[in-house]
Amino acid sequence: MPAILSIRDLCKTYDDGFEALKSITLDIEEGEILALLGPNGAGKTTLISTICGITTPTTGSVSVGGHDILTSYRAARAMIGLVPQEVALEPFERVINTVRLSRGLFGKPRNDAHIEDILRKLSLWDKKDSQLSMLSGGMKRRVLIAKALSHEPRVLFLDEPTAGVDVELRKDMWDIVADLKSSGVTIILTTHYIEEAEAIADHVGIITKGELLLVEDKAKLMAQLGQKQIEVQVSEVITSVPDALQDHALELTPSGEALIYTYDTRAERTGITKLLNDIAAAGLILRDVQTRQSSLEDIFVGLVSGEKS
Amino acid sequence: MNWTAVAAIYRFEMARFFRTFMQSFLSPVLSTSLYFVVFGAAIGSRIQEVEGVSYGAFIVPGLIMLSVMTQAISNASFGIYFPKFIGTIFEMLSAPVSFLEIVLGYVGAAATKALFIGIVILFTASFFVDIQIAHPGAMVLFLLLTCLSFALLGFILGIWARSFEQLQLVPLMIVTPLVFLGGSFYSITMLPPIWQKVTMFNPVVYLVSGFRWSFFGIADVPIMFSLLAIAGFTVLCMAVIWWIFKTGWRIRN
Ligand SMILES: Nc1ncnc2c1ncn2[C@@H]1O[C@H](COP(=O)(O)OP(=O)(O)O)[C@@H](O)[C@H]1O
Ligand SMILES: [Mg+2]
Numbered sequence: 001m002p003a004i005l006s007i008r009d010l011c012k013t014y015d016d017g018f019e020a021l022k023s024i025t026l027d028i029e030e031g032e033i034l035a036l037l038g039p040n041g042a043g044k045t046t047l048i049s050t051i052c053g054i055t056t057p058t059t060g061s062v063s064v065g066g067h068d069i070l071t072s073y074r075a076a077r078a079m080i081g082l083v084p085q086e087v088a089l090e091p092f093e094r095v096i097n098t099v100r101l102s103r104g105l106f107g108k109p110r111n112d113a114h115i116e117d118i119l120r121k122l123s124l125w126d127k128k129d130s131q132l133s134m135l136s137g138g139m140k141r142r143v144l145i146a147k148a149l150s151h152e153p154r155v156l157f158l159d160e161p162t163a164g165v166d167v168e169l170r171k172d173m174w175d176i177v178a179d180l181k182s183s184g185v186t187i188i189l190t191t192h193y194i195e196e197a198e199a200i201a202d203h204v205g206i207i208t209k210g211e212l213l214l215v216e217d218k219a220k221l222m223a224q225l226g227q228k229q230i231e232v233q234v235s236e237v238i239t240s241v242p243d244a245l246q247d248h249a250l251e252l253t254p255s256g257e258a259l260i261y262t263y264d265t266r267a268e269r270t271g272i273t274k275l276l277n278d279i280a281a282a283g284l285i286l287r288d289v290q291t292r293q294s295s296l297e298d299i300f301v302g303l304v305s306g307e308k309s
Numbered sequence: 310m311n312w313t314a315v316a317a318i319y320r321f322e323m324a325r326f327f328r329t330f331m332q333s334f335l336s337p338v339l340s341t342s343l344y345f346v347v348f349g350a351a352i353g354s355r356i357q358e359v360e361g362v363s364y365g366a367f368i369v370p371g372l373i374m375l376s377v378m379t380q381a382i383s384n385a386s387f388g389i390y391f392p393k394f395i396g397t398i399f400e401m402l403s404a405p406v407s408f409l410e411i412v413l414g415y416v417g418a419a420a421t422k423a424l425f426i427g428i429v430i431l432f433t434a435s436f437f438v439d440i441q442i443a444h445p446g447a448m449v450l451f452l453l454l455t456c457l458s459f460a461l462l463g464f465i466l467g468i469w470a471r472s473f474e475q476l477q478l479v480p481l482m483i484v485t486p487l488v489f490l491g492g493s494f495y496s497i498t499m500l501p502p503i504w505q506k507v508t509m510f511n512p513v514v515y516l517v518s519g520f521r522w523s524f525f526g527i528a529d530v531p532i533m534f535s536l537l538a539i540a541g542f543t544v545l546c547m548a549v550i551w552w553i554f555k556t557g558w559r560i561r562n
Contacts, residue, residue, distance in 0.1 A: 052403040056561050074311070074405040082403050088396030097324060104317020105404040147400070 002066075003027035004186050005051070005155060010060035012043075012050055012210075020046040022210040023060070028188065028203075030154075033181055034215070035197035036190040037300055038207035044190040045085055047207070048157045052082045064155060078106060081153030085160045085190075087140045091133035095124060095143055098132065099150050106151035118146050121176065138169045145176070156180060158189040162196060174200055194300055206303055213303060228265050230272065232279060233258040233288040244282040248275050314406040318414025319421075322388055326422050337376055337426045341433040344372055348494060359496050360527045365438040370521040371493025372434065374513075377427040377452065378459045378488055382480050385419035385463030390470050402561060408554035412464060419460040420453075427452055440524070447532075448523035454539045455516060461546035468559050487513045497529045512538055 005028040012021040020043045028034050036044050049055045051062050053073060062069045067076035090098060099115055119125045122142040127135065132143065141161070148156060158177075162170040177187055177200050191197055197204050198218065205215040214221075237256040248271070251260045259279075263270045279286065326333055348368055359367045389411075392398040401411055434440060442448050470476040491513030497505055508514055509530075519535025522528035528535070553560070 049399075054399050054402045054561065056557065074407075077403060077405040080403065082399070084396075084399055086396055088399060090392075090395070090397055092328060093321070093324065097321065101317050101321045102400060102404075104320070105314045105400060105406060107311045107313045107405060109313065 002030075004030040004065055005188070006063045007051070008061045010047070010050065010062060011058045012046055012055065013058045020210050021050065024207075024210075024212050026205065026212060026215060028186060030186055031181065031184050032202045033177065033187045033189070033200055034203045034205055035201035035218075036188065036205045036207055037192075037194060037197055038190070040192075042207045043210040044207060045159055046210075048082070048159050048188070048190065052080055052157060053077055078151075079154040081148035081151065081156045083141075083144050083148045083156070083158045083161055085163070087137065087144060089132040089140055089143060091131070093132055094129050095119070095132060095135075095146075096128040098143065099146050102147040103150040108151045114152070115146075115150060118149050121179075122146050123172070138165050141165055141169065145173075149180075153185065155186045155188070158187065160190050160192065163192060170196075206300060227262055229292045230261045230263070230275075231258050231290045231292065232261065232276075232286060233290075234279075235285040235287045238284075242282045242284070245275075245278055248278065311406050311410050314404060315410045315413045315417070318401075318411065319418050322415060322418030323421065325388075326384075326418070333422070333426070334429060337429045338433050340376070341372060341430045342437075344368070345434070345437045352494075359499075360525075362525050362527065363438060366440055367496075367521075367525070368494050369431070369434045369438065369440060370524050371491075371517050373427045373430050373452070374455065374517050374520055375488045375493050376430055377423045377455050378484060378513075378516075379480060380426050381419055381423035381456050381459035382463035382466065382484060384422045385416055385460040386467035386470065386476055386480075387463075388415045388419055389464055389467035390473075390476050393467070394473075398560075408550075412461075412550055412554075416457070416460045416464050419463060420456040423456040423460060424452065427456070442524055443526045444523040448520070451516070451520045451523055451535075451539065454543055455520070458539065458543040458546055461543065461550060465546065465549050465553070468553055471559075487511055488517075492517050492529055496527075512542065515539070 005026075007024055007026040010021055010024040011019070013019050024047060036047070038044050046055065050057050051064070051069060053069060057070075062076075064076040065079050067073075067079075069076045096115065096119070099119070100110070103111070103115065116125065119128055122145060124139070124142050124146060127139060132140065135143065145158075145161070161173055165173070174196075177189070180187060189196075189201070201218050203215055204218050204221055206213045231253075234257065238252070239256060241250050241252055241259065245259075248261060251262075252258075253260060261272075261275055263272065276286075276289075345365060348364075352364065356364045358364065392401065431440070466476065466479050490508065491511050492508070493513075497508050497514060497518075500508065515530055515535045515538035518529040519532055519539065522532050522535065552558070
């Protein structure tokens with residue numbers, strides 16, 4: 001399947017000489033959800049702003065649905081919906097009017113049924129005549145999403161959509177994303193919350209200091225880079241790792257009721273069989289065995305700190 | 310052309326106007342009435358006629374021009390500056406619209422509001438004095454071109470401004486003095502000869518003079534000069550906007 005969003009050697013240097021993006025190349029397939037993870041100042045917002053036309057690229061090219069964002073900006077932008085990081089809304093305007101404005105700006109004829117549908121899905125329908133300045137922060141964010149969806153985009157950018165929002169909205173947001181995905185919309189979201197990427201993304205891209213370190217299938221990323229741990233609970237409390245098990249790089253939990261073995265899923269041999277045999281041979285009785293997969297967070301922290309050194 | 314977008318911007322901007330409709334409507338009515346009380350009654354009792362026109366009627370075209378110019382500028386500059394200030398401009402920049410469409414939406418709305426206020430003043434004035442319009446076609450043309458060109462100027466100001474102070478600086482420090490000194494409330498033939506010469510460098514003189522001519526057939530400068538001045542000013546503003554469009558000046562970084 002051809003990429004719906006294709007970024008080639010994209011660089012952005014701001015007027016003050018700051019290099020915010022350093023040669024980003026990325027392809028995103030139609031219908032997938034890509035989570036861009038990166039610390040503050042990594043260049044996530046700059047990347048999105050450049051694709052959407054808010055800032056101009058310094059060099060490189062971007063095409064959306066085959067349309068270059070500079071030479072065919074109308075066709076390219078018509079496909080894009082953007083939910084910005086910062087909440088910016090006309091304070092004295094009413095919810096429904098600002099959503100209608102968005103649809104009009106994108107050249108779409110008035111469609112009250114569609115707008116109603118979106119507002120209902122976002123629990124905004126009973127607030128449709130409220131002044132924007134009267135809404136809570138979470139509600140304002142919903143309005144921004146409604147605006148972005150008002151013109152039926154094929155590609156949706158969500159720039160830190162759940163930063164500082166309550167749990168309820170975050171769950172709603174995930175449902176909306178799942179809904180959109182099933183209708184074939186491609187979604188690129190940036191986030192600080194790794195659990196978010198983990199929960200909803202198909203692919204994960206990691207960006208720091210203007211560079212895209214990697215883009216991977218989420219499951220593959222975790223399988224490839226993830227470390228796994230086995231926690232072996234024993235039936236009696238022990239004070240130290242038995243001598244017979246010293247070869248295995250085990251840790252003892254503070255309570256002394258379990259041994260923790262960390263292994264690399266990428267390794268040829270995980271050493272689990274030998275470990276379990278040796279534990280039995282050492283005379284310990286197993287009460288329970290659990291495995292734990294390390295989270296994206298661990299992977300992320302590992303990568304970013306690796307980059308620093 | 311994305312006419313749907315032009316209409317959407319225009320409607321959105323007009324909504325701001327209708328939200329404060331009573332204020333938009335009452336303030337020109339009130340200020341016009343006050344001008345008549347102060348200028349018409351106080352000064353008019355001393356100056357009976359200017360070139361055969363009663364003083365009260367004489368100031369009407371200048372009064373309309375004064376409000377139309379300042380309203381067109383402030384509406385257009387605020388209209389585009391405010392989204393920049395609160396950040397909603399991102400939506401204009403990321404929408405499939407050209408700069409021309411943005412200008413048409415904002416400037417069209419600002420010019421409409423200024424035109425509305427001009428008409429309200431004309432109507433209010435007709436309660437105080439007899440108004441005859443000798444050249445209605447020219448009057449409409451002058452009024453429309455003034456609304457348009459000053460809205461364009463306001464748009465440029467709004468793009469240029471980086472703070473609310475800057476936004477108010479140009480109308481306050483340049484436009485208002487030029488309008489007051491531009492023969493809005495007097496004929497420049499009433500000035501000493503040296504000031505008559507200096508006044509010729511004030512572009513507003515040409516606009517007020519031409520507009521007054523369309524009412525009473527009397528003018529401080531030849532009507533052709535007035536037409537050239539307003540046309541030239543409109544073209545100049547368009548050229549600056551074209552340049553902003555080409556360079557993305559103060560819009561996209
Ligand atoms: N308009 C600008 N001018 C100069 N530098 C900027 C501008 N906008 C952002 N930056 C810088 O670019 C870097 C990336 O910012 P941003 O894209 O907002 O990061 P993120 O969204 O990942 O937190 C930051 O160091 C920021 O200070
Ligand atoms: Mg950001």
